[in-house]
Amino acid sequence: MVYCINHLCSQRNNPNDAENCLACGTPLLINGRIRLLRPLSSINEEIPTYTEVFEVEDAGTKLHPGFQIRVMKILKWNEPKLVELVRQEALALQVIEHPGIPESTMDDYFTFTLKGTRVELHCVIMQKIEGENLRQWLEAYGRISQEMALEWFSQLIDIIDLVHRSGFFHRDIKPENIIYQPGSNKLVLVDFGAARRITRTYLTKISTSGGTRTGLGSGHEITSIVTPFFTPLEQIEGQAVPQSDFYALGRTFVNLVTGISLMDIPKNQDRSRLIWRKYAPQIDKPFADLLDDMMAPAPAQRPTNTKVIIQRLKKLPLQTKVQKILKSKTFIFSVFIGFVTLADIGTLKILLPGLANTLIAGGEKSEMANDSQKAQQKFNLALLLSPQSKVSISTFYFNRASKNLNNPEIAKKYYELAIKYNNQDISAYNNLAIVCQQLNDINCVNNSYKNQFKLKHDSWEGHYGLGNFYEQQGKYDLAEKQYEIAMATSDQAIFAVAALARLKNKRGDDNAAAILALQGLNKTNNRELRASLYKDLGWSKLMQNHLTEAKEYLEKATELDSQRTDAYCLLSQVEEALGKTDEARIHIEVCILAKSNLPEVFMWRQNLLNRILKK
The missing domain is CATH 1.25.40.10 (Tetratricopeptide repeat domain)
Structure with missing residues (x-):
């Protein structure tokens, strides 16, 4: 199926072999190279939008030889301020070359006049990014660990650093505008439709005039780009600055590390800051401090530029493996046990179960903070101290599984961990079989019942x-x-x-x-x-x-x-x-x-x- 580019057309979808739209006669090959394959945004005229986005087939140019599947954004309204935004987006994508930004070149921006009208459409073609945005990722997998947060943060601040150094700032950073590519584990920052050039004239204007609020005469704001909960106050008032991107990035990561909608996170007394840290116990204080500084109410209170953020990121106490071992409870317990061994073997036998229980409690806390690797390290050490700990650990994972029955994949993982620590638990095998049945995992079902009947025929x-x-x-x-x-x-x-x-x-x-x-x-x-x-x-x-x-x-x-x-x-x-x-x-x-x-x-x-x- 091929779509007609004319947004005023009554029947836009056409058969693949059509050359012109069967309803309005508009050519279906745009600019001698582009065919619209499917809409990626609403094309329902009942929902007013400035732009439409399509997946397109690009026959190629000298800069883009060969057929490619790409994305094209089309501006429907030929209004000067809107045209300026589209041109800014095209220019930003052309100027900034980074694997974390969609590719677009000079010949990917053009205009197309609808046949028999004066309607001029402004079109920007760009690389199609495969993957899911971080809003979708968060809904599927829940809040992220500190390790993942630091990896993603480093990638994004590297992208934003180049964007700012190239003379632009994004103005609409949020989970929906960040794409995770599962093959490479890399992030891509998309939708530069709100991007603004950083010029001395612009910065002088907002510092002296209090910002511009240019409209269309119908209440639509152009220079003030707003996404609730992610946009800082100065941007809402039409005074966006590069530090506005830092605010949005900080709030994006609070959303990711808590797994909670920003709307549901409490605020301080004057409602200028989020009280979020208790919802993200896996995040260490130095990183949390950096995020809070980036979300400061006033731009002057935030880091001055990306270089400052990168320097702070490098100075965060990301401990080496040796340092982690030296400061970990595991090492402290091991040293303590060594002293006790030298002092009194009988005392050691008395203390071991208590030490194991302490490790189990720490492992449970780590698991609740979604740090499974650290949790299992503590559980495994607890087993070395007291083999009887296997029942407690298995019970913990069994209960975790039972609380996640509405998500069979997560429940399966926890039932398997319960069995790993206690392979004599008949109920765990039985429940695992039921969960695998929901997932249509036939091998898992058969193996679970087979193991269950071995224990109790x-x-x-x-x-x-x-x-x-x-x-x-x-x-x-x-x-x-x-x-x-x-x-x-x-x-x-x-x-x-x-x-x-x-x-x-x-x-x-x-x-x-x-x-x-x-x-x-x-x-x-x-x-x-x-x-x-x-x-x-x-x-x-x-x-x-x-x-x-x-x-x-x-x-x-x-x-x-x-x-x-x-x-x-x-x-x-x-x-x-x-x-x-x-x-x-x-x-x-x-x-x-x-x-x-x-x-x-x-x-x-x-x-x-x-x-x-x-x-």
Whole structure:
């Protein structure tokens, strides 16, 4: 598909082989080289924007030989101040050569006049940067460690140093405008649409006139570029200076190291500074001090230039491996233990468990601060001091996993660590299998159950979980066998009874389902389990056309558990068969709208929708 560059066009997408737009006749080959492949920003005219951004196919020029996939920004409004901003962006990208800035050359800036109009579009083509921006990265992985923060900070201050030395400042630094490239682990600073040239005239103007606030006559600010929570006050007032970039960079890193929206971080009494350090315990004081200085309320209170920041960065107490060992609790404990050994072996035996517990507490604190490497170093030393520590460490990771069940990948990592420190924990294997099932990691599921059965071949929980796994794969015979093993292994395996009753109903064996449901009801007082069993009993009665009984059992299911979507779906079928149309409508609505991940519910919903559409 190829897009038309004309933002006034009513139908902008065209087939690949078209030469001109089928709707408005605008050429689809722009400037003899560019074809628009897909929009990277909204092209909905209901959302007013100055620019559009497209992924484009560039046939190439002398400066860019050969076909390339690149990015093109298009200015839709030919207003002088906006044109100035686009030209500034094009100039900045042309002048600044750095791997952390998109490439663009002189022939990548041009104008294009729409056919039959006086509308002139200003276009800037630039390198397409693969990766995800740091806002997306933060949402996926959470706050960053100090080691990563320092690496990223060093990269960005190096980029900003060159930008400033080239006579520009960015004016819109924020996580969304920084791209992480996973292949190279490098950052790229993008979107120079707000970039400003640093000239003596400009600096004199803002220092003497209090800033300019040039508008479009419609309330749109041009020289004042604002991103809430990242833009300093002087920039909001149209008086941006190079130190405004430092403020935005500092706030960007507070967002990254805390993992918290800046809106949710408390401020000091006059609301000029963020109170953020307690949310980032992994950040040492010298680095935190540098970030706070960069975010000072007034430009004069911030570092003077990038050179000052780079010098401070080099002076930060980034300890060498030797220094870290000498100052670490691990080394101090080791020396202490040596003295105790020389003094009294009996005393050492008494003290070791306590020392191990102290190390475990330190490891837990490091893990909570997302420093897994340091945590495991402390845990491993604790094991050397006291092998019995493995249970405490494993329990810690097990609990961490259980608190992250909404994120299966993180839960999997912690369950695996729990097993690493205690490979005899049956529950950890069982829970790991369930998490891997969510991730569709078949090998992990099979290995987890295999290891679990080696430890305890008659684990009903394991056989029940494996049955559920087989059922989700559509291997119903294998699923039934595992449910039956679970039931034979323990009288407590009521979950397996309910699962097997449900599976029997799915396979049309209503008699067997009814028998199992009645057996289960005689063995449990758990409300949710009884609701599930009454649902299965009602389901089997519906298939046997015993509608009155079916209605009674299904209503009991919904009374015991109002969240049972499958019971409402079945109840709507029973009531419809009984001619109770109004009651059926209510339960049909619940069936369609309520949450459920059961395959049979999706099937019933589809049947309902098919019938509605036929009417």
